Amino acid sequence: MTAISAKPKVQAEPAKRVQFDNALLPWLFLLPQLAVIVVFFYWPSVQAVQSSFFIEDPFGFGSTFVGMANYADALASREYRRIASFTAVFTVLVTFLSLAIGLLLAVKADAVIRGASAYKTLLISVYAIAPPVAGLIGMMFFDMHIGPFVQMAAWFGWNMQVGLNYFDTAFAMVFVSVWKQIPYNFIFFLSGLQAVPVSVREAAFIDCKNGWRRFRTVTLPLLMPTAFFLLIINITYALFDTFGIIDVMVKDKPANNPITLVYKVYNDGFRGNDLGGSSAQSVILMVVVFALTIVQFRFLEKRIHYG
Amino acid sequence: MHRTRPFDHLILIIGAALLVLPVVVAFMTSTYTAAQIHTGGLQILPGGNFTETYSKVLTQKGGFTGQITGARMLMNSMILGIGFALGKIVLSMMAAYAIVYFRFRFATIMFWVIFTTLLLPLEVRIMPSYGVMSQLGLLNSYTGLIVPLLASATGTFYFRQFFKSIPDELLEAARIDGAGPFKFLIDVIVPLSKTMIAAIFIIMFVYGWNQYLWPMLMTTDESFFTLMRGIKSILQVWIGSQIPDYNEAFALAVLAIIPPVAVVVIFQRWFIKGLTESDK
Numbered sequence: 001m002t003a004i005s006a007k008p009k010v011q012a013e014p015a016k017r018v019q020f021d022n023a024l025l026p027w028l029f030l031l032p033q034l035a036v037i038v039v040f041f042y043w044p045s046v047q048a049v050q051s052s053f054f055i056e057d058p059f060g061f062g063s064t065f066v067g068m069a070n071y072a073d074a075l076a077s078r079e080y081r082r083i084a085s086f087t088a089v090f091t092v093l094v095t096f097l098s099l100a101i102g103l104l105l106a107v108k109a110d111a112v113i114r115g116a117s118a119y120k121t122l123l124i125s126v127y128a129i130a131p132p133v134a135g136l137i138g139m140m141f142f143d144m145h146i147g148p149f150v151q152m153a154a155w156f157g158w159n160m161q162v163g164l165n166y167f168d169t170a171f172a173m174v175f176v177s178v179w180k181q182i183p184y185n186f187i188f189f190l191s192g193l194q195a196v197p198v199s200v201r202e203a204a205f206i207d208c209k210n211g212w213r214r215f216r217t218v219t220l221p222l223l224m225p226t227a228f229f230l231l232i233i234n235i236t237y238a239l240f241d242t243f244g245i246i247d248v249m250v251k252d253k254p255a256n257n258p259i260t261l262v263y264k265v266y267n268d269g270f271r272g273n274d275l276g277g278s279s280a281q282s283v284i285l286m287v288v289v290f291a292l293t294i295v296q297f298r299f300l301e302k303r304i305h306y307g
Numbered sequence: 308m309h310r311t312r313p314f315d316h317l318i319l320i321i322g323a324a325l326l327v328l329p330v331v332v333a334f335m336t337s338t339y340t341a342a343q344i345h346t347g348g349l350q351i352l353p354g355g356n357f358t359e360t361y362s363k364v365l366t367q368k369g370g371f372t373g374q375i376t377g378a379r380m381l382m383n384s385m386i387l388g389i390g391f392a393l394g395k396i397v398l399s400m401m402a403a404y405a406i407v408y409f410r411f412r413f414a415t416i417m418f419w420v421i422f423t424t425l426l427l428p429l430e431v432r433i434m435p436s437y438g439v440m441s442q443l444g445l446l447n448s449y450t451g452l453i454v455p456l457l458a459s460a461t462g463t464f465y466f467r468q469f470f471k472s473i474p475d476e477l478l479e480a481a482r483i484d485g486a487g488p489f490k491f492l493i494d495v496i497v498p499l500s501k502t503m504i505a506a507i508f509i510i511m512f513v514y515g516w517n518q519y520l521w522p523m524l525m526t527t528d529e530s531f532f533t534l535m536r537g538i539k540s541i542l543q544v545w546i547g548s549q550i551p552d553y554n555e556a557f558a559l560a561v562l563a564i565i566p567p568v569a570v571v572v573i574f575q576r577w578f579i580k581g582l583t584e585s586d587k
Contacts, residue, residue, distance in 0.1 A: 017475050018479050019409055023411065027411070029404055030405045032397075034421070039443075043435075044436040047439070104318065105322045108318045112319065121575065123322065123323055124579075125568050128567035128571040129567070130519060131517070133538065140336075140553065182322075187583065188583060248538070266520070278434050282432060282433075282434065
């Protein structure tokens with residue numbers, strides 16, 4: 001969700017001019033959070049890195065150090081590359097479509113006066129639906145026997161077979177993932193738009209009668225910080241949070257269906273019992289997320305100029 | 308200033324319909340029998356089977372061990388959602404208070420230790436996390452369900468941002484009046500944070516309620532199943548059955564949708580404030 005919303009103004013100077021001086025108390029306050037983080041974050045993360053260098057004996061008789069072999073295996077395997085490229089395409093499509101539709105709806109909801117709050121409530125309500133529930137509803141709509149979308153596709157001569165046909169399943173997954181994410185982007189874009197001062201809007205309106213040009217030259221630049229923040233959030237959503245959608249939609253049979261890298265980590269680790277390989281894939285994903293975060297930090301430093 | 312054009316409304320109506328209709332259809336369809344759905348497809352008007360479907364889903368014991376009812380899953384989801392939200396608020400408020408209001412050695416390092424957790428979602432360290440849980444003997448317990456999810460700094464981050472926006476003069480005044488750290492926290496910070504707490508509670512409740520992967524791994528004992536886990540198992544049963552229980556699956560989905568959506572819609576203003584403030 002908003003996992004990576006860290007800001008760059010992470011600084012060394014104290015947060016407040018006046019502070020309490022006490023040697024013990026701050027540690028007491030920090031203790032519960034630190035304990036949970038050490039046990040459930042740092043310990044497993046270290047173990048993931050560690051076991052990525054080993055091959056675990058499937059019967060539990062110890063493990064063998066193999067160096068980078070797990071990484072090499074993963075990156076060299078055709079299956080891994082196929083899934084990685086699907087993940088990339090999936091992420092780009094979901095991110096682009098959900099941002100674009102979210103923005104469109106936010107701009108329109110910002111423009112209308114009558115019924116604005118009703119639209120807002122309706123558009124926001126879907127936010128709280130869990131990915132697997134979205135997946136379940138989507139699966140029904142794309143069901144080969146009862147799904148209305150399949151019937152609609154048939155009007156155009158498209159014999160849709162979600163769950164059997166690779167492309168059709170991918171289409172349905174993108175569709176459902178975008179549907180689930182639109183409200184989130186809508187909320188942020190709308191609050192970004194409403195933060196634009198009335199004076200700026202009026203000035204823009206006087207200077208430029210053309211709505212589209214006004215949007216492109218005034219509104220969009222002002223929205224860029226929000227858009228970039230959302231870009232990162234949407235990428236992490238497409239990479240990780242869609243797990244529930246995918247798991248429900250492939251119905252436990254990933255065989256020929258499109259899956260994302262996170263699904264493969266889970267599948268190899270829990271189904272395939274390949275702890276080393278799964279961990280190596282986890283670490284690769286960690287590196288990707290890490291790189292994304294650095295990009296975000298660097299950009300956010302710049303966005304301070306926007307005020 | 309801006310003239311509303313009918314075109315704007317058209318786009319909004321189409322958008323809202325596309326977003327909301329699937330949920331409406333899910334609910335309407337759940338009020339038919341499985342056979343009706345099998346022959347008639349998805350429905351947009353209410354059917355006559357509402358009471359039967361929902362009383363069956365809520366009370367009939369299902370699953371392999373015949374232990375788990377929909378009501379029980381609803382309760383488990385509630386425990387996970389509320390437990391997670393409360394735990395998050397207590398833990399992160401305390402941690403943020405220590406970081407913002409105390410001068411102590413290693414404060415900056417501790418800040419980074421906590422905030423690094425923002426970088427790695429649970430999904431990428433899921434295997435070893437599972438290993439740690441089984442070593443600690445926490446599989447199939449509410450503790451195991453809730454506590455590991457708390458290992459992220461989102462809440463701490465929200466509260467830190469908020470505490471920093473509280474004027475310094477308050478602390479100065481409180482210290483002149485002789486208030487210690489505990490008194491200042493309870494009498495000044497907590498009352499000031501009420502709206503913030505509410506917003507975080509809503510966001511975290513939805514987040515906890517909607518957890519899928521973690522409960523799926525952590526719970527093999529069906530009495531700990533949440534609604535999300537129940538949705539997975541109802542789909543597993545489908546494979547091989549004659550007419551799938553479309554209505555029951557939809558009913559389960561509707562049960563899983565109502566509480567978080569209700570919370571978000573009712574407390575819309577707080578929720579949006581909390582969500583978007585973190586970005587500011």
